[in-house]
Amino acid sequence: xxxxxxxxxxxxxxxxxxxxxxxxxxxxxxxxxxxxxxxxxxxxxxxxxxxxxxxxxxxxxxxxxxxxxxxxxxxxx
Amino acid sequence: xxxxxxxxxxxxxxxxxxxxxxxxxxxxxxxxxxxxxxxxxxxxxxxxxxxxxxxxxxxxxxxxxxxxxxxxxxxxxxxxxxxxxxxxxxxxxxxxxxxxxxxxxxxxxxxxxxxxxxxxxxxxxxxxxxxxxxxxxxxxxxxxxxxxxxxxxxxxxxxxxxxxxxxxxxxxxxxxxxxxxxxxxxxxxxxxxxxxxxxxxxxxxxxxxxxxxxxxxxxxxxxxxxxxxxxxxxxxxxxxxxxxxxxxxxxxxxxxxxxxxxxxxxxxxxxxxxxxxxxxxxxxxxxxxxxxxxxxxxxxxxxxxxxxxxxxxxxxxxxxxxxxxxxxxxxxxxxxxxxxxxxxxxxxxxxxxxxxxxxxxxxxxxxxxxx
Numbered sequence: 001x002x003x004x005x006x007x008x009x010x011x012x013x014x015x016x017x018x019x020x021x022x023x024x025x026x027x028x029x030x031x032x033x034x035x036x037x038x039x040x041x042x043x044x045x046x047x048x049x050x051x052x053x054x055x056x057x058x059x060x061x062x063x064x065x066x067x068x069x070x071x072x073x074x075x076x077x
Numbered sequence: 078x079x080x081x082x083x084x085x086x087x088x089x090x091x092x093x094x095x096x097x098x099x100x101x102x103x104x105x106x107x108x109x110x111x112x113x114x115x116x117x118x119x120x121x122x123x124x125x126x127x128x129x130x131x132x133x134x135x136x137x138x139x140x141x142x143x144x145x146x147x148x149x150x151x152x153x154x155x156x157x158x159x160x161x162x163x164x165x166x167x168x169x170x171x172x173x174x175x176x177x178x179x180x181x182x183x184x185x186x187x188x189x190x191x192x193x194x195x196x197x198x199x200x201x202x203x204x205x206x207x208x209x210x211x212x213x214x215x216x217x218x219x220x221x222x223x224x225x226x227x228x229x230x231x232x233x234x235x236x237x238x239x240x241x242x243x244x245x246x247x248x249x250x251x252x253x254x255x256x257x258x259x260x261x262x263x264x265x266x267x268x269x270x271x272x273x274x275x276x277x278x279x280x281x282x283x284x285x286x287x288x289x290x291x292x293x294x295x296x297x298x299x300x301x302x303x304x305x306x307x308x309x310x311x312x313x314x315x316x317x318x319x320x321x322x323x324x325x326x327x328x329x330x331x332x333x334x335x336x337x338x339x340x341x342x343x344x345x346x347x348x349x350x351x352x353x354x355x356x357x358x359x360x361x362x363x364x365x366x367x368x369x370x371x372x373x374x375x376x377x378x379x380x381x382x383x384x385x386x387x388x389x390x391x392x393x394x395x396x397x398x399x400x401x402x403x404x405x406x407x408x409x410x411x412x413x414x415x416x417x418x419x420x421x422x423x424x425x426x427x428x429x430x431x432x433x434x435x436x437x438x439x440x441x442x443x444x445x446x447x448x
Contacts, residue, residue, distance in 0.1 A: 066196045066225040067196025070277060
């Protein structure tokens with residue numbers, strides 16, 4: 001299985017619908033244009049498509065679904 | 078993880094449940110449909126339905142993309158996967174969806190090269206790494222997922238990849254909602270709207286529900302308190318005789334959605350004249366195919382497909398479950414012939430399917446309740 005680190009390990013929820021959208025933080029530019037390295041609170045990283053929100057800055061929190069950032073998130077309170 | 082915990086605080090949940098109870102009119106039953114399978118899952122995982130008063134009934138809508146895919150399309154995907162040169166890449170949930178004869182998982186066991194991916198971009202990476210193989214991405218999902226597929230196809234085009242294509246099964250949220258709302262026997266008083274589809278299409282895209290069909294809709298987030306608050310907002314509208322589209326998920330959803338995502342979809346896709354939905358039948362302009370500009374990346378044009386329309390098994394009542402006409406446990410094969418391990422119907426396959434959600438979280442207590 002070539003699932004990324006944020007694929008649901010329990011198989012408990014479906015990744016094709018909304019509730020697998022994950023809050024991740026941008027930590028570095030990606031290897032290709034339109035991609036960024038993003039990490040979850042535990043520090044697990046993956047490369048995310050960010051073209052829909054470009055430009056994104058290191059430190060921003062994004063909502064990521066199926067490998068693509070679909071919305072910006074505010075800061076944790 | 079303070080952020081998440083705040084949205085799962087049991088005390089706040091009980092306070093919201095008390096407010097909902099205060100909005101109930103004695104003896105008047107209200108049915109609210111949660112459109113999205115993600116919400117169905119949250120409702121059963123956190124037992125939100127048990128917090129609600131008897132007068133508020135949650136009805137599960139058609140918003141799980143795995144649950145609505147017709148058998149004939151699964152058969153088409155299996156026919157593609159059976160080709161010697163093909164790697165079929167799909168989301169994990171598609172693997173167990175039954176086709177007329179077998180599932181993708183069974184096709185894989187029989188030798189087909191079917192691989193589970195987490196994103197369309199992962200499928201593209203396989204095509205890059207294995208240029209001698211034909212890689213086909215089995216695309217499913219509503220507007221939440223379609224932009225991701227669109228961006229990957231744009232990337233494939235820019236790179237000039239010739240061994241990558243897309244078997245497109247993306248669907249749209251508005252046409253099935255209109256089909257449900259136009260049904261003469263509809264008994265839905267209001268809606269908990271799909272928050273992440275709205276991230277793309279915008280909260281305003283649901284205005285037609287209130288304006289044309291006179292039902293309140295509250296766009297909702299996916300934490301337990303989000304869903305409870307959305308139910309409270311919908312109940313308040315009903316109690317006050319209002320009928321509006323409200324946005325409970327304003328921390329993420331903008332009124333007009335994500336314009337870049339909508340532009341990418343408009344470039345890469347075009348509406349199909351009609352598409353078959355499991356349980357709902359053919360619905361006009363309810364699904365997407367690749368646009369003319371991307372026709373060379375369309376697996377339906379690259380490969381010959383059976384394209385047969387396959388009737389659901391007679392014992393399966395997914396259609397009635399998807400329309401909210403019956404509860405999962407009222408289906409004649411629920412939990413007996415049809416289980417998550419060996420599903421007859423799609424609603425039992427995806428963890429977001431209403432039947433699987435009931436089976437996994439609430440089967441024993443609910444089966445004993447009167448229908």
